Amino acid sequence: MARIRFENVEKKYANGFHAVKDLNLEIRDKEFLVLLGPSGCGKSTTLNMIAGLEEVSDGSLLFDDELVNYMPPHKRDVAMVFQSYALYPHKSVYDNIAFGLQMRRAPREETDRRVRDAARKLEIEHLLDRRPSQLSGGQRQRVALGRAMVREPAVFLMDEPLSNLDAALRISMRAEIKELHQEMQTTFVYVTHDQAEALTLADRIVVMRDGVVQQIGSPGDIYERPRNTFVASFLGNPPINYIEGQIKVTDDQMVRFVQGELELNFPAETAAKLADCDGLTVLLGIRAEDVEEGSHGGAGAVLTGKVNSVLPVGSDLFLGFELFGNELFFRVGKDIGHASGDEVSLTVDLNRLHVFDKDSGASLIW
Amino acid sequence: MRHLFGYEERSAALFLAPVMLVLMGVAVFPIFYSLYISFFRIKLTRPNRTPFVGLDNYTDLFTNELFWVSVVRTVTFSVVSVTAIAVIALLISLLLNQNFRGRRVLSTILLVPWAIPYVANALMWKWIYDSGYGALNGVLYQLDFIDKYMIWLGDQDKTIFLIANAFVWKEVPLAAILLLVSLKSIPSDLYQAARVDGAGVWQRFIHVTLPAMKPGFMLVMIYETMMAIRHFDLFFILTEGGPGDASHVLSWHIYVETFRNLSFGSGAAMSYVLALVTFALSYVFIRTLGRRI
Numbered sequence: 318m319a320r321i322r323f324e325n326v327e328k329k330y331a332n333g334f335h336a337v338k339d340l341n342l343e344i345r346d347k348e349f350l351v352l353l354g355p356s357g358c359g360k361s362t363t364l365n366m367i368a369g370l371e372e373v374s375d376g377s378l379l380f381d382d383e384l385v386n387y388m389p390p391h392k393r394d395v396a397m398v399f400q401s402y403a404l405y406p407h408k409s410v411y412d413n414i415a416f417g418l419q420m421r422r423a424p425r426e427e428t429d430r431r432v433r434d435a436a437r438k439l440e441i442e443h444l445l446d447r448r449p450s451q452l453s454g455g456q457r458q459r460v461a462l463g464r465a466m467v468r469e470p471a472v473f474l475m476d477e478p479l480s481n482l483d484a485a486l487r488i489s490m491r492a493e494i495k496e497l498h499q500e501m502q503t504t505f506v507y508v509t510h511d512q513a514e515a516l517t518l519a520d521r522i523v524v525m526r527d528g529v530v531q532q533i534g535s536p537g538d539i540y541e542r543p544r545n546t547f548v549a550s551f552l553g554n555p556p557i558n559y560i561e562g563q564i565k566v567t568d569d570q571m572v573r574f575v576q577g578e579l580e581l582n583f584p585a586e587t588a589a590k591l592a593d594c595d596g597l598t599v600l601l602g603i604r605a606e607d608v609e610e611g612s613h614g615g616a617g618a619v620l621t622g623k624v625n626s627v628l629p630v631g632s633d634l635f636l637g638f639e640l641f642g643n644e645l646f647f648r649v650g651k652d653i654g655h656a657s658g659d660e661v662s663l664t665v666d667l668n669r670l671h672v673f674d675k676d677s678g679a680s681l682i683w
Numbered sequence: 684m685r686h687l688f689g690y691e692e693r694s695a696a697l698f699l700a701p702v703m704l705v706l707m708g709v710a711v712f713p714i715f716y717s718l719y720i721s722f723f724r725i726k727l728t729r730p731n732r733t734p735f736v737g738l739d740n741y742t743d744l745f746t747n748e749l750f751w752v753s754v755v756r757t758v759t760f761s762v763v764s765v766t767a768i769a770v771i772a773l774l775i776s777l778l779l780n781q782n783f784r785g786r787r788v789l790s791t792i793l794l795v796p797w798a799i800p801y802v803a804n805a806l807m808w809k810w811i812y813d814s815g816y817g818a819l820n821g822v823l824y825q826l827d828f829i830d831k832y833m834i835w836l837g838d839q840d841k842t843i844f845l846i847a848n849a850f851v852w853k854e855v856p857l858a859a860i861l862l863l864v865s866l867k868s869i870p871s872d873l874y875q876a877a878r879v880d881g882a883g884v885w886q887r888f889i890h891v892t893l894p895a896m897k898p899g900f901m902l903v904m905i906y907e908t909m910m911a912i913r914h915f916d917l918f919f920i921l922t923e924g925g926p927g928d929a930s931h932v933l934s935w936h937i938y939v940e941t942f943r944n945l946s947f948g949s950g951a952a953m954s955y956v957l958a959l960v961t962f963a964l965s966y967v968f969i970r971t972l973g974r975r976i
């Protein structure tokens with residue numbers, strides 16, 4: 318059992334830097350929670366507070382309703398995987414994995430059994446006598462995982478564990494980490510700046526920026542219903558497109574987005590939320606994949622513009638597209654037959670539009 | 684025709700040539716020349732008779748009683764000095780690796796002895812230890828530790844340790860900096876990982892700090908041992924090997940043989956023995972301490 322609760326938690330470093338601001342978060346038992354945000358936003362700081370490596374400056378941190386603000390790391394029943402792996406360079410792989418158990422004076426046979434168990438699961442049995450310096454990045458990664466696994470902790474903490482691996486390995490390790498979570502049945506808190514990683518792994522994602530939580534929700538929620546432009550921009554590849562324009566509420570209660578010659582009518586559900594925004598300057602957000610080639614009509618609106626660039630990315634194409642002076646990026650099927658300079662029509666799914674207040678960046682349809 | 688070496692190599696050789704020539708003259712040539720003369724009986728008091736004597740200069744050494752005394756003195760001096768240097772430098776480097784107010788000032792002050800030339804250091808300690816107006820006498824007298832001024836360097840039992848003390852004072856800064864560098868190179872994640880793994884302060888020191896310091900430690904041991912074994916300036920300036928033979932170390936023995944007895948052949952032989960011993964010791968250090976780094 319391990320629930321973790323942050324109540325109005327603040328973190329100020331000794332030099333006065335305010336790294337985490339008014340954090341309120343409940344991490345559920347056996348949940349896979351991902352802390353997501355750009356570098357320097359306070360993810361590691363938050364994780365280190367859970368580990369007990371950094372002190373909480375203000376507020377309460379609770380494990381299962383017990384206040385742990387001042388509890389040292391080794392009493393917290395947490396294990397951690399570091400970005401650099403932090404393997405003890407002069408110890409063998411075996412001793413690296415066994416170290417946590419040895420420090421806790423676990424019986425020798427028990428330690429040995431657990432180390433070999435973990436090594437077998439991670440397929441590093443043949444490496445047990447090696448030193449970390451004799452291992453590849455992927456193998457070191459596994460040793461770091463093994464070191465955390467054998468402790469059978471109540472909370473498993475990982476700080477960007479995959480960011481030092483090459484792309485292919487990163488993707489296969491994602492699957493293994495997900496499996497590990499299912500097998501271990503413990504609470505996982507995972508830090509990353511990689512939105513794709515967060516979307517695949519998380520039960521819930523916490524998006525942070527400059528020490529402030531922006532949004533907490535399931536991957537689907539965060540992706541489909543971003544609370545503000547920061548969250549919307551941070552997730553998705555290529556990133557979401559914005560068009561700046563005005564909301565116009567017509568006499569017959571139609572709600573319309575207007576930018577010069579471009580006019581779009583919002584569907585009823587969206588329109589209802591924007592009813593009193595007449596004249597407001599907004600950013601219209603269109604996700605790169607929310608368009609289809611051609612002019613099918615239906616719920617869609619047809620945009621006609623000029624192709625600026627075509628970037629094949631394997632399965633898909635990234636299409637640079639110019640529309641009334643806006644440079645937009647879309648993701649379309651690769652069999653689209655256009656080249657730069659062509660005139661194309663794209664149908665945009667009006668139900669999937671995002672609308673943000675230009676000044677605050679907050680979503681107007683949340 | 685294509686050259687064996689490329690343009691870069693050839694111009695590098697050209698630029699290096701002057702230095703290499705000078706080194707040949709002042710280093711390489713003396714090394715071989717001293718080996719050569721160590722096989723002759725060369726005494727400047729009889730400059731015209733310099734017979735070839737083979738290994739006699741070497742074998743004579745081992746029957747010379749004073750030579751063996753000097754070996755004992757050298758070993759005592761080196762063991763005491765190097766041990767003290769290693770321990771004190773370790774403590775200082777651990778201290779300087781902490782974050783505290785005034786750390787920078789302290790590190791700067793620490794470096795002062797390092798900047799002082801050996802001879803100046805020796806002269807300074809000659810003053811400190813002086814029996815008439817020395818600072819050591821002054822301080823101890825005023826603090827009532829002694830009731831009359833002492834002739835410190837005149838005491839056979841203390842001399843070698845007092846000289847070792849002066850040597851340690853001079854050598855500790857460099858050793859501490861070398862150890863501090865290896866301390867600084869330890870990533871902080873390792874300590875964090877060890878804390879999460881449940882290691883206390885002492886266990887973190889044993890399992891993270893000490894192993895990481897091993898290369899630095901080895902460097903300090905080898906370097907300081909070599910410095911101690913061959914050290915000359917302090918013995919020359921403070922005691923001239925005395926009182927009696929209390930500080931008659933090997934380097935002093937070689938000096939006396941070569942430049943006072945003007946016996947160049949056997950002096951060269953002794954120098955070779957000293958060089959070989961130094962070399963052998965470093966080898967032993969590397970083999971024992973250097974294992975499994």
Ligand SMILES: Nc1ncnc2c1ncn2[C@@H]1O[C@H](COP(=O)(O)OP(=O)(O)O)[C@@H](O)[C@H]1O
Nearest residue numbers: 330332334336355356357358359360361362363
């Ligand atoms: N020990 C420290 N002292 C002062 N500032 C720190 C310290 N550690 C981190 N910071 C600052 O706090 C902010 C958040 O850091 P961190 O939590 O490591 O970010 P990230 O989200 O990249 O993991 C950064 O701006 C960083 O510079």
Ligand SMILES: [Mg+2]
Nearest residue numbers: 360361362476
């Ligand atoms: Mg980080």
